[in-house]
Amino acid sequence: MNRLRKLKAILEDKKDSCAIIFGSPNLFYFLEYSGAGALIYCDSRFTLLVPALEMYRAENVKDVDIAIYYPSKILENVIEGNIFRAIEKIVNKSNIMLDVSWVEASTYKALSEKYKVIDFSNEIVRLREVKDNDEIERIRKAGEITAVAMKIGMEKLSEGTSNEKQVAGIIDMTMRSMGAEDYAFPSIVAFGENSAYPHHIPTDRVLGNNDIVLFDIGAKYNGYCFDSTRTFVFKNSEAKKVYEVVLEAQMEAIDAVRDGVMASEVDITARRVIEKAGYGKYFIHSTGHGVGVEIHESPAVSMNSKQILKENMIITVEPGIYLKGRFGIRIEDTLIVTKGKPIVLETAYKLL
Known part of the structure; x- marks a missing residue:
């Protein structure tokens, strides 16, 4: 081997x-x-x-x-x-x-x-931390399974009847039925004010009228993990404004990803956008992490990271803003680092 x-x-x-x-x-x-x-x-x-x-x-x-x-x-x-x-x-x-x-x-x-x-x-x-072709293909497949689970989860949202636990269970069942041996981490489904907790544990909270919905999910396929977050915003005007800030931060951070770049530069790029919009103190975690056999691996994509990104590393980019008692917005993709633009393994469109 x-x-x-x-x-x-x-x-x-x-x-x-x-x-x-x-x-x-x-x-x-x-x-x-x-x-x-x-x-x-x-x-x-x-x-x-x-x-x-x-x-x-x-x-x-x-x-x-x-x-x-x-x-x-x-x-x-x-x-x-x-x-x-x-x-x-x-x-x-x-x-x-x-x-x-x-x-x-x-x-x-x-x-x-x-x-x-x-x-x-x-x-x-x-x-x-640097993946071979076999590892990359397994992570791609885990991403394809995650994308289906994301879609099914969205389709099962029913105002007044769906609760967080039920939707999380449907997502987990979908991943297994698609060939995953497990989830990469316990699926996060958060409605309304619960979305302000980055590691929220699903509850009996029922989906309400125009609630923000946050999914942070990932399949584990043939030993390898995937990680994706989408936040769905409906008629909340403040949340739409915050969503646009987070999306801009994520897109600029993704543009910074390439072989030879300091991982800290990716974090700083995202943080700069959020700070400029006045939400700096509400971005309370690092911008990303490596993904592989474990859901959190090297390299750390954080402001203090000393690591340099290399071709065929697989990382996440996931800035977020969290307003306690109101809502949280996070958008996350898993990416393959290349010598040029990274390959983004998307699971769902980023829509308001």
């Missing part, structure tokens, strides 16, 4: 160290494996270490050795004991490299008592 070769290239010159990689997103990225365990690299060999309950799932993983652990010797070729005892059987160096961002405190403590721990989380982040 090409991703394992990239990982091996990083580790090959660390002859005095072994590497242990935890974290479900990392294991899926490198192995297409969805389950508990750890990927270990020692003496130029990769081993997937899993508990016995995952051994059938692990049989499908290619290009690595498989090691199984269990508290008792119930099967042949099983390491008796817990995961730490199993690691001791495989790791034969005094130094271990860890992606510390995915290690629980208790695990880190146990490993650091026996080994010298070297953090190589930044190297893992760099590998994952």
